[in-house]
Amino acid sequence: MEALNENRCLELIEAYGANLARWPEGERAAGKVRLDKPSPAILRAMEEARGLDRLLSFVPLPLLSPLLTRRVIALYERERSQPRWAPLAAAATLLIGVSLGWMGAASDPLSAAEIGTEIPVYSALDVPQTWLFEDFS
Numbered sequence: 001m002e003a004l005n006e007n008r009c010l011e012l013i014e015a016y017g018a019n020l021a022r023w024p025e026g027e028r029a030a031g032k033v034r035l036d037k038p039s040p041a042i043l044r045a046m047e048e049a050r051g052l053d054r055l056l057s058f059v060p061l062p063l064l065s066p067l068l069t070r071r072v073i074a075l076y077e078r079e080r081s082q083p084r085w086a087p088l089a090a091a092a093t094l095l096i097g098v099s100l101g102w103m104g105a106a107s108d109p110l111s112a113a114e115i116g117t118e119i120p121v122y123s124a125l126d127v128p129q130t131w132l133f134e135d136f137s
């Protein structure tokens with residue numbers, strides 16, 4: 001097993017403390033190899049982490065309020081009771097509405113939107129606007 005580099009070992013000590021059992025499982029073995037031959041910086045970091053771990057061991061764990069526990073469970077059950085297909089139905093409805101609107105606009109040969117965009121284009125080309133509405137039959 002290859003040892004961790006010094007910087008990574010210092011990061012793990014700072015994040016997880018001196019107890020290797022708290023380190024990420026995939027890095028414990030490499031950390032143990034590195035800690036078997038520590039540098040002065042790693043020794044200092046381990047001493048600081050052990051001191052902090054001792055201090056934190058005296059802090060009592062907070063008790064969860066029974067009211068909070070019931071509220072979290074009720075929220076979870078309410079979320080589970082809502083149908084999972086509702087967002088899909090909303091998306092399908094939106095897609096159908098947009099499709100029908102687009103097909104309706106495409107069936108009108110000269111919609112108001114097209115007239116609104118064509119007039120400025122023809123004006124820029126010095127084409128009289130009355131030409132747009134003439135009947136060429």
